[in-house]
Amino acid sequence: MPVVSREVSTMADTSKSRVEMPVQDAEVRLSNFEEVALGYSEQMAKEEAARCLNCKTRPCVSGCPVNVQIPEFIAAINDGEYEQAYQLIVQTNALPAICGRVCPQENQCEKHCIRGRKGEPVAIGRLERFVADWHLENIGIQAREFVSNGHKVAVIGAGPAGLSCAGDLAQRGYDVTVFEAFHTPGGVLVYGIPEFRLPKRIVGAEIEALQKGGVTIRTNCVIGRTVSIDELIDQGYEAIFIGTGAGLPTFLGIEGESLLGVYSANEFLTRMNLMHAYDSAYDTPMMKHSKVAVIGGGNVAMDAARCALRMGADEVSIVYRRSMLELPARAEEVHHAQEEGIDFKLLVNPVQIIGDEQNRVRGLKCLRMELCEPDESGRCRPAAIEGSDFEIEVDSVIMAIGTSPNPLIQRTTEGLEFNRRGCIIVDEETMATTSPGIYAGGDTVTGAATVILAMGAGKTAAKSIDDYIQGKVQGS
Amino acid sequence: MFKILRKKTLNNDVTLMDIEAMDVARKALPGQFIIFRIDEQGERIPLTIADTDAQTGAVTIIFQQVGSSTKMLAAMSEGDYILDFVGPLGSPSHLEGIERACIIGGGVGCAIAYPQAKYLHEKGAVVDVIVGFRNKDLVILEEELRAASDNLYITTDDGSYGEKGFVTDRLKALLDDGVVYDEVIAIGPVPMMKFVSKLTREYGVKTTVSLNPIMIDGTGMCGGCRVKVGGEMKFACVDGPEFDGHQVDFDELMTRNAFYQEQERGHACRLTGGVNNG
Ligand SMILES: Cc1cc2nc3c(=O)[nH]c(=O)nc-3n(C[C@H](O)[C@H](O)[C@H](O)COP(=O)(O)OP(=O)(O)OC[C@H]3O[C@@H](n4cnc5c(N)ncnc54)[C@H](O)[C@@H]3O)c2cc1C
Ligand SMILES: Cc1cc2nc3c(=O)[nH]c(=O)nc-3n(C[C@H](O)[C@H](O)[C@H](O)COP(=O)(O)OP(=O)(O)OC[C@H]3O[C@@H](n4cnc5c(N)ncnc54)[C@H](O)[C@@H]3O)c2cc1C
Ligand code: SF4
Numbered sequence: 001m002p003v004v005s006r007e008v009s010t011m012a013d014t015s016k017s018r019v020e021m022p023v024q025d026a027e028v029r030l031s032n033f034e035e036v037a038l039g040y041s042e043q044m045a046k047e048e049a050a051r052c053l054n055c056k057t058r059p060c061v062s063g064c065p066v067n068v069q070i071p072e073f074i075a076a077i078n079d080g081e082y083e084q085a086y087q088l089i090v091q092t093n094a095l096p097a098i099c100g101r102v103c104p105q106e107n108q109c110e111k112h113c114i115r116g117r118k119g120e121p122v123a124i125g126r127l128e129r130f131v132a133d134w135h136l137e138n139i140g141i142q143a144r145e146f147v148s149n150g151h152k153v154a155v156i157g158a159g160p161a162g163l164s165c166a167g168d169l170a171q172r173g174y175d176v177t178v179f180e181a182f183h184t185p186g187g188v189l190v191y192g193i194p195e196f197r198l199p200k201r202i203v204g205a206e207i208e209a210l211q212k213g214g215v216t217i218r219t220n221c222v223i224g225r226t227v228s229i230d231e232l233i234d235q236g237y238e239a240i241f242i243g244t245g246a247g248l249p250t251f252l253g254i255e256g257e258s259l260l261g262v263y264s265a266n267e268f269l270t271r272m273n274l275m276h277a278y279d280s281a282y283d284t285p286m287m288k289h290s291k292v293a294v295i296g297g298g299n300v301a302m303d304a305a306r307c308a309l310r311m312g313a314d315e316v317s318i319v320y321r322r323s324m325l326e327l328p329a330r331a332e333e334v335h336h337a338q339e340e341g342i343d344f345k346l347l348v349n350p351v352q353i354i355g356d357e358q359n360r361v362r363g364l365k366c367l368r369m370e371l372c373e374p375d376e377s378g379r380c381r382p383a384a385i386e387g388s389d390f391e392i393e394v395d396s397v398i399m400a401i402g403t404s405p406n407p408l409i410q411r412t413t414e415g416l417e418f419n420r421r422g423c424i425i426v427d428e429e430t431m432a433t434t435s436p437g438i439y440a441g442g443d444t445v446t447g448a449a450t451v452i453l454a455m456g457a458g459k460t461a462a463k464s465i466d467d468y469i470q471g472k473v474q475g476s
Numbered sequence: 477m478f479k480i481l482r483k484k485t486l487n488n489d490v491t492l493m494d495i496e497a498m499d500v501a502r503k504a505l506p507g508q509f510i511i512f513r514i515d516e517q518g519e520r521i522p523l524t525i526a527d528t529d530a531q532t533g534a535v536t537i538i539f540q541q542v543g544s545s546t547k548m549l550a551a552m553s554e555g556d557y558i559l560d561f562v563g564p565l566g567s568p569s570h571l572e573g574i575e576r577a578c579i580i581g582g583g584v585g586c587a588i589a590y591p592q593a594k595y596l597h598e599k600g601a602v603v604d605v606i607v608g609f610r611n612k613d614l615v616i617l618e619e620e621l622r623a624a625s626d627n628l629y630i631t632t633d634d635g636s637y638g639e640k641g642f643v644t645d646r647l648k649a650l651l652d653d654g655v656v657y658d659e660v661i662a663i664g665p666v667p668m669m670k671f672v673s674k675l676t677r678e679y680g681v682k683t684t685v686s687l688n689p690i691m692i693d694g695t696g697m698c699g700g701c702r703v704k705v706g707g708e709m710k711f712a713c714v715d716g717p718e719f720d721g722h723q724v725d726f727d728e729l730m731t732r733n734a735f736y737q738e739q740e741r742g743h744a745c746r747l748t749g750g751v752n753n754g
């Protein structure tokens with residue numbers, strides 16, 4: 001793979017602000033599920049790429065969990081060598097069209113960008129997306145020749161962790177089978193993140209590329225039920241990667257959570273995204289609600305709120321117990337949610353869901369909160385203001401307050417160790433679990449985190465699995 | 477894709493099918509279920525595994541046609557394929573140590589109760605089976621249940637077959653006669669399970685019921701199937717579907733199951749093309 005080593009030929013563009021991302025108009029997009037951010041044109045990409053200073057110290061690269069060769073790929077865009085830019089990115093990131101869209105760039109690569117010190121950082125994510133989309137459109141999915149090395153590896157879960165592990169292993173010649181519980185591979189990318197933020201055709205294309213590269217995907221297979229991990233080992237899989245995510249929803253434990261109109265964000269988003277409930281051609285039903293409160297402040301909450309709006313709700317609010325500063329969601333999602341008219345009820349904590357005679361949600365009782373001194377983690381612990389309770393009129397409440405790993409693997413597998421939150425314990429260097437030959441990574445190890453961290457873990461595990469199997473081969 | 481190996485109409489509303497799914501057939505235990513999806517537009521629908529054949533990979537399902545998905549499935553033929561079929565899901569029944577059981581099935585619930593009767597009967601337990609139907613035309617699985625039990629009692633609401641009355645009448649008579657059961661297993665419409673549980677509580681007999689809340693994934697990730705048992709929230713697809721009948725909040729289950737009723741009724745059935753008011 002040729003690595004671009006060139007100095008910036010043209011003087012870097014000195015503009016303080018980045019090239020704006022064209023978006024679907026807020027009014028229009030409320031009545032469709034199509035992608036909101038439309039992507040840079042070639043010209044916009046070049047203009048933005050010109051803002052990069054091609055820093056020798058590459059601070060941006062250290063902010064990226066998979067060390068995408070950022071200055072190099074941006075330089076290739078500058079040269080109009082888009083395919084080369086793509087090849088540079090995929091050396092370390094197998095899913096650039098996805099990461100370019102959903103990475104919390106402001107906390108990762110872009111946070112460290114020199115240009116961010118005076119003005120806005122280079123729009124690395126947007127450029128990454130541009131390159132990946134350009135590749136898909138102009139070059140398309142290419143079959144990589146797969147030469148089997150005769151070793152079988154099983155990957156459990158077809159989310160970003162499992163898929164990236166499988167892709168890397170196949171590239172090294174392993175016969176990889178991915179076992180997925182759902183009928184569609186993709187994990188949160190298909191059941192959680194909505195179409196308007198990450199079109200399913202993009203996810204589908206990335207998965208097709210993996211399949212063409214030798215990865216086998218078996219859907220409808222729940223490990224722990226359909227087949228157990230021990231049985232996989234008996235079937236001749238020499239190593240196993242567990243990437244089952246953190247899909248178990250949390251409820252607040254307040255009164256009224258069984259009322260009609262209360263959903264976990266997982267249920268709401270699965271109905272919408274995986275089962276296409278918003279499209280009348282599909283059979284899965286979704287209730288229409290007019291006033292929706294979404295509890296939580298992360299990406300999941302933003303996605304649920306924006307889906308609810310698109311389902312035709314008149315008023316949607318985000319109910320979050322801290323302030324705007326602490327909102328964990330990606331900045332872009334918060335911005336889009338505000339543009340779309342979502343009401344942010346901040347420093348508000350729900351204490352009870354109120355029902356009518358037919359057990360339907362009628363209101364949400366809340367308390368106002370105030371932030372006290374930051375705790376050790378640097379976050380401000382909110383405390384309730386006494387006597388501040390008030391009611392919001394709503395007919396639906398969506399709980400987006402976090403998830404934890406599904407206990408199924410824990411209940412059905414011996415020899416693995418788990419922490420108190422139900423996460424699999426691994427050696428962070430290698431992703432090896434306490435059971436020889438079994439590796440794990442992604443949300444099932446870290447708890448709910450990010451796509452890119454899950455992918456990074458999958459890659460690390462692929463390398464360890466390779467070392468492990470080759471070590472066995474040489475030892476025998 | 478999963479092949480329909482066999483189809484048998486049990487009555488106007490109830491169909492039996494064998495689906496080829498070796499992985500499920502090999503692993504299934506009494507009390508477990510599958511989720512199917514007919515095609516790309518289909519919903520995910522849970523059905524109990526009524527029987528399996530680990531040799532041929534056949535998994536038997538018996539289902540009542542209540543809405544669009546079950547009607548569409550019933551309209552398919554032997555040799556056709558459905559898109560998705562996943563299982564076995566749920567926790568298997570705890571049947572160890574039972575020496576005498578009364579298994580109660582209501583309507584299509586008989587199909588769900590059948591594997592438990594069969595299992596216990598084969599293990600040498602004394603098995604009484606009480607099954608209830610609205611009328612004679614709806615009676616299903618009579619032969620199978622007779623073969624899997626020591627005593628089979630059939631009740632119909634209108635007396636057109638077997639004894640006139642409800643399953644609870646027969647159960648009460650047996651309990652009053654002094655029959656002692658290690659466990660009563662009741663499966664059927666929610667009101668039936670509720671009344672059986674109410675009765676057995678008075679007699680202090682351990683009772684297990686199989687709950688059928690609305691499900692989506694069936695693996696514990698949506699929480700749509702949450703039920704209240706002993707005041708605690710449980711996910712029926714992983715913690716159940718079987719629970720202690722004396723602990724279940726049946727009224728809550730009934731309201732939650734009725735939630736989509738209106739919408740499902742208005743759903744344009746893809747089979748007839750028209751609006752399905754069934
Ligand atoms: C609504 C939502 C929005 C998000 N937005 C962002 C964002 O904008 N940016 C970002 O970086 N991150 C975001 N995240 C977080 C990110 O999606 C996750 O951190 C990431 O998907 C974790 O990847 P994973 O592979 O570990 O698990 P998952 O993506 O959860 O995939 C796990 C897969 O394993 C399967 N599985 C589970 N158990 C079994 C079993 N027993 N047998 C077989 N298969 C099994 C599941 O069905 C699933 O397909 C979001 C998450 C959600 C829910
Ligand atoms: C674990 C489990 C095992 C089951 N086993 C069997 C079985 O062996 N045989 C069988 O006939 N049925 C069984 N059921 C019920 C079956 O899943 C429903 O009848 C089916 O989902 C209806 O789908 P539909 O599209 O045909 O009807 P829909 O059009 O979806 O619904 C028709 C009506 O049924 C209601 N409904 C939807 N889902 C359910 C549900 N899960 N329970 C009760 N009412 C519901 C709707 O609100 C609506 O009023 C089981 C359910 C569960 C959860
Ligand atoms: S993968 Fe994510 S963090 Fe890394 S460069 Fe791309 S957008 Fe930035």
Ligand code: SF4
Binds near residue numbers: 055058059122
């Ligand atoms: S830190 Fe910013 S300006 Fe410097 S190379 Fe990275 S993207 Fe370019």
Ligand code: FES
Binds near residue numbers: 695697701
């Ligand atoms: S069906 Fe989703 S958690 Fe049980």
